[in-house]
Amino acid sequence: MTASTAAAGAEATCPACSEPLLPGDRYCESCGHDLLADPAVVRVTCAHCGEQTEVVDGYCSHCGMKQPSPRDHLERSWTAVGAVTDKGRAHHRNEDAMAVVVEAARVIALVCDGTSTSVDSDVASQAAADAAVAVLAASDSDDPAGADLAAAFEAARQAVTAMPFVRRPELDPPTTTYLAGVITNDEAVLSTLGDCRSYWVDENGARQLTADDSWATKAVASGEVATIEEAMAHPDGHAITRWISVDADPTWQPRTVRFDVPGAGRMVLCSDGLWNYTLDPDTLATEIAKAADPDPAIVARHLVEFANQAGGHDNITVVVVDLPLRSDAGEQGEDATDREKGASAA
Amino acid sequence: MTFTLSAFQNEYLPAGAAEVHAVITVTAGADQAATATADKAVALIVDTSGSMSSPGSKIRAARRATATAVGLIPDGTWFAVIAGSHRAWCVYPPALPGQWPQLARADARTRSDAVQVAHQLPATGGTAISTWLELARAMFERHPGAIRLAYLLTDGKNESEPHSNLEAALARSAGVFQCDARGVGVDWNVSELRLITSTLLGEVELIAEPDQMDDDFKDFLERAIGKSVADVRLRLWAPQRSRLRFLRQVAPTIEDLTARVTAVNALTGDFPTGAWAPGESRDYHVCIEVPPGDVADEKLAARVNLVVDGQPTSQALVRAIWTDDMALSTRINAHVAHYTGQEELANAIQQGLEARKQGDEATATVRLGRAVQLAHSSGNEGTVRLLQKVVDVDDPATGTVRLRRSVETLDEMALDTRSTRTVRVTAKPAGPDEGEP
Numbered sequence: 131m132t133a134s135t136a137a138a139g140a141e142a143t144c145p146a147c148s149e150p151l152l153p154g155d156r157y158c159e160s161c162g163h164d165l166l167a168d169p170a171v172v173r174v175t176c177a178h179c180g181e182q183t184e185v186v187d188g189y190c191s192h193c194g195m196k197q198p199s200p201r202d203h204l205e206r207s208w209t210a211v212g213a214v215t216d217k218g219r220a221h222h223r224n225e226d227a228m229a230v231v232v233e234a235a236r237v238i239a240l241v242c243d244g245t246s247t248s249v250d251s252d253v254a255s256q257a258a259a260d261a262a263v264a265v266l267a268a269s270d271s272d273d274p275a276g277a278d279l280a281a282a283f284e285a286a287r288q289a290v291t292a293m294p295f296v297r298r299p300e301l302d303p304p305t306t307t308y309l310a311g312v313i314t315n316d317e318a319v320l321s322t323l324g325d326c327r328s329y330w331v332d333e334n335g336a337r338q339l340t341a342d343d344s345w346a347t348k349a350v351a352s353g354e355v356a357t358i359e360e361a362m363a364h365p366d367g368h369a370i371t372r373w374i375s376v377d378a379d380p381t382w383q384p385r386t387v388r389f390d391v392p393g394a395g396r397m398v399l400c401s402d403g404l405w406n407y408t409l410d411p412d413t414l415a416t417e418i419a420k421a422a423d424p425d426p427a428i429v430a431r432h433l434v435e436f437a438n439q440a441g442g443h444d445n446i447t448v449v450v451v452d453l454p455l456r457s458d459a460g461e462q463g464e465d466a467t468d469r470e471k472g473a474s475a476a
Numbered sequence: 477m478t479f480t481l482s483a484f485q486n487e488y489l490p491a492g493a494a495e496v497h498a499v500i501t502v503t504a505g506a507d508q509a510a511t512a513t514a515d516k517a518v519a520l521i522v523d524t525s526g527s528m529s530s531p532g533s534k535i536r537a538a539r540r541a542t543a544t545a546v547g548l549i550p551d552g553t554w555f556a557v558i559a560g561s562h563r564a565w566c567v568y569p570p571a572l573p574g575q576w577p578q579l580a581r582a583d584a585r586t587r588s589d590a591v592q593v594a595h596q597l598p599a600t601g602g603t604a605i606s607t608w609l610e611l612a613r614a615m616f617e618r619h620p621g622a623i624r625l626a627y628l629l630t631d632g633k634n635e636s637e638p639h640s641n642l643e644a645a646l647a648r649s650a651g652v653f654q655c656d657a658r659g660v661g662v663d664w665n666v667s668e669l670r671l672i673t674s675t676l677l678g679e680v681e682l683i684a685e686p687d688q689m690d691d692d693f694k695d696f697l698e699r700a701i702g703k704s705v706a707d708v709r710l711r712l713w714a715p716q717r718s719r720l721r722f723l724r725q726v727a728p729t730i731e732d733l734t735a736r737v738t739a740v741n742a743l744t745g746d747f748p749t750g751a752w753a754p755g756e757s758r759d760y761h762v763c764i765e766v767p768p769g770d771v772a773d774e775k776l777a778a779r780v781n782l783v784v785d786g787q788p789t790s791q792a793l794v795r796a797i798w799t800d801d802m803a804l805s806t807r808i809n810a811h812v813a814h815y816t817g818q819e820e821l822a823n824a825i826q827q828g829l830e831a832r833k834q835g836d837e838a839t840a841t842v843r844l845g846r847a848v849q850l851a852h853s854s855g856n857e858g859t860v861r862l863l864q865k866v867v868d869v870d871d872p873a874t875g876t877v878r879l880r881r882s883v884e885t886l887d888e889m890a891l892d893t894r895s896t897r898t899v900r901v902t903a904k905p906a907g908p909d910e911g912e913p
Contacts, residue, residue: 247804
């Protein structure tokens with residue numbers, strides 16, 4: 131029941147009170163029933179074949195096509211932060227996950243990318259993000275250095291390694307990458323395992339703050355290949371060297387980067403669905419400039435659209451944090467559905 | 477009794493692909509006590525044609541085995557002993573004057589009476605199997621809710637009637653009762669008995685020597701007594717514009733169920749699987765052709781439900797996900813690959829034996845060689861041993877074989893009979909299934 135459902139024109143009624151639902155509803159306007167959580171069968175117009183049909187287990191009972199899922203495209207918006215995740219154009223589901231907590235003086239953001247060759251990677255990435263953000267948000271200190279990043283990572287690792295799953299010989303167990311950021315006006319602390327990235331973007335351009343645990347990074351560092359472009363074109367270009375899963379080395383710890391915020395600018399946390407298309411950080415700065423909007427949510431959405439237009443070969447997640455945080459940083463923006471309406475009306 | 481269904485497949489397809497394969501494993505829970513067991517009805521159908529007395533050891537063994545089996549029937553089980561020749565005669569229980577015979581309920585007295593009658597089974601006349609099946613059907617039809625199982629023993633071909641009679645009787649009997657068939661000696665026809673067991677959800681076996689009958693009758697009875705759910709069906713939903721290529725039972729034996737469908741609605745059909753015992757497990761290979769999807773599309777290619785005594789229970793989903801990631805779409809699912817091999821093995825044996833019969837030695841050598849290779853690589857040792865009586869194996873890994881000059885008819889028939897018996901996927905290497913460090 132997201133913006134993408136609205137685009138597909140699905141119509142439905144509330145399984146609890148039978149009142150009509152509007153596309154994009156997450157809760158029933160009439161009775162408050164939680165629609166995202168309700169597994170009940172809802173008769174809808176199939177987004178693919180157009181039949182009035184029952185959706186069972188997420189599939190159209192007529193043509194069998196998977197119906198749009200809330201995870202396919204999610205947007206969250208605050209005055210200081212915009213966060214968008216999208217399944218892209220080549221993957222059948224969104225295995226990226228994000229979690230964001232915005233406070234007056236700090237922002238906590240998680241971006242996790244479930245690997246497509248593993249079982250239930252969409253569940254793994256969300257479990258990791260939710261577990262870590264809970265630990266970080268529980269910290270009393272506004273000083274990022276005071277946040278227990280090690281405990282947050284351990285919580286994410288526990289959540290993923292404890293989740294039940296059916297092992298399949300041809301797939302890996304649930305696997306995800308991990309990027310956590312605790313960001314204030316003076317300092318950001320970033321903690322990463324895998325290949326989600328963080329960038330600082332200001333009037334001087336964009337620069338990458340965290341290094342990837344990836345074959346490509348290693349190959350460039352060792353001189354095996356000359357450029358990152360060359361490395362990414364290699365068959366192993368997208369292979370990561372560290373990750374969270376039951377099969378991962380339990381001693382793997384995320385690398386931690388402390389960054390002194392130099393002044394006004396934007397912190398961008400993203401999955402490789404975006405940075406695959408911005409190998410040159412200048413491209414990222416250029417695209418942000420093209421968005422030409424003070425609203426970080428518009429910037430985040432623009433970057434997702436940019437990645438989709440470039441091919442959308444992977445799931446795309448972008449969190450944009452505007453610094454310095456203003457006093458109303460934590461105020462909620464309009465919700466995604468209203469934005470859609472505003473955008474189409476404009 | 478609860479059932480679990482699991483689907484094994486590689487759901488990832490390259491763009492443009494339309495064929496979706498999956499292996500569905502159905503396992504009955506061991507919790508027999510939780511369910512009231514259905515009534516059981518058993519018919520022992522024994523060939524009493526003249527050929528059973530040449531040599532006389534056959535009819536004597538059949539009398540002995542029938543008597544032994546009858547003596548083991550538990551109290552409360554419905555049963556009958558049918559003597560079959562060019563006509564069928566219910567030797568126990570005897571029909572009341574002017575009435576059709578009816579199944580007897582087992583107790584000390586009926587068992588003892590039936591044992592007496594079993595020792596007097598005749599051996600005269602021809603062979604018209606349709607009459608045997610028709611009599612069994614008429615008696616079973618009076619017990620619609622029961623688990624209805626027949627055991628048919630013959631030593632010859634169905635030569636006293638046109639083949640169409642047998643086909644018609646089978647068509648009427650399907651869904652009324654299940655039937656195992658046993659051929660004694662070398663004068664019966666494997667494909668004839670296989671037709672009976674395929675249609676009536678049973679298994680065909682060869683009994684080489686009359687003195688093996690006793691144990692085989694006992695085995696049948698034990699299996700029959702073990703069944704506790706009468707009617708289990710696989711219900712398969714497949715999306716609009718899709719086509720079911722096939723649905724086959726692939727373990728413990730290969731049985732094509734595709735044509736056995738009963739439509740439930742436009743997109744859903746039921747396939748019979750017969751009666752089940754607690755703890756029993758079978759595998760099914762399903763292949764569905766769906767309209768090809770675009771990259772990133774995900775489609776439900778089939779929903780498989782188990783329908784137990786009319787009630788839909790557990791389900792398994794067969795998916796199709798189209799991807800441009802070759803690392804995903806080229807992965808081979810071990811279950812699907814294994815049973816694709818076992819199905820080819822059965823075909824290779826049957827085609828090889830047929831070619832040998834026709835005198836086409838080149839084809840026979842190639843097909844039986846391929847069979848040796850497949851049986852060897854999948855660990856189907858029982859079939860390897862039977863193949864070795866028909867061909868000399870130079871190298872099982874490559875399937876290099878030479879046809880044997882003289883082959884016992886019995887060995888050839890044993891191989892043919894057992895060609896549809898499969899082995900299950902080799903267990904994974906030892907180790908915990910989940911949560912390894």
